[in-house]
Each structure stands twice: as C-alpha cells, then as structure tokens.
Amino acid sequence: MSxxxxxxxxxxxxxHCARLMPQVFDQEPETGVVVWLGGQVSGASDDVVREVVALCPSGALRRPPAS
Structure with a gap:
C-alpha cells in the first residue's frame, strides 16, 4: 500500500479513521476533523487501509492515484 x-x-x-488507525489519525477536539499524526500508513495491512478508506463517508481519505 503506497x-x-x-x-x-x-x-x-x-x-472511523481515528478508531481503526489511532497510531496514524486523531481528531480535532472541537470539530472532530481528522488530524494526521505523521504515522506511517505503509506499515498497516492493506485490509485495514482499505477499510478506513471505505468507511470514510466524506471522501476525506482516499488512495492516491496510480502512477
């Protein structure tokens, strides 16, 4: 996973992102907006990353386009 x-x-x-990947995501306390903690997604299993993307209702998380 890239x-x-x-x-x-x-x-x-x-x-959903903060719940499934707390080592990578958090949320702003007042707004709930996603906060990238600087963790490495590449160390997560492909299944977990796919689930996080699929569960994001707004499309704020997505896989980068293939090069």
Missing part, C-alpha cells in the same frame, strides 16, 4: 491522501477540508468528523 499510502493515503488526507483532505481535512472534506472531513465530517465521523472518526
């Missing part, structure tokens, strides 16, 4: 694209402007604060 990584994720994170777009906080699209985030609606559902929190």
């Amino acid at each position: 990584g994720l694209v994170v777009d906080p402007d699209r985030c609606v604060g559902a929190g």
Whole structure:
C-alpha cells in the first residue's frame, strides 16, 4: 500500500479513521476533523487501509492515484 491522501477540508468528523488507525489519525477536539499524526500508513495491512478508506463517508481519505 503506497499510502493515503488526507483532505481535512472534506472531513465530517465521523472518526472511523481515528478508531481503526489511532497510531496514524486523531481528531480535532472541537470539530472532530481528522488530524494526521505523521504515522506511517505503509506499515498497516492493506485490509485495514482499505477499510478506513471505505468507511470514510466524506471522501476525506482516499488512495492516491496510480502512477
């Protein structure tokens, strides 16, 4: 897995990313908007990354386009 694209402007604060990958994501306390903690997505299993992307209701998390 090559990584994720994170777009906080699209985030609606559902929190699935922070729940499934707390080593990589958190949420702003007041707004619930996704916060990238600087962790490495590449160390996560492909299944977990796919689940995080699929559960994001706003599309704030997505896989980068293939090169």
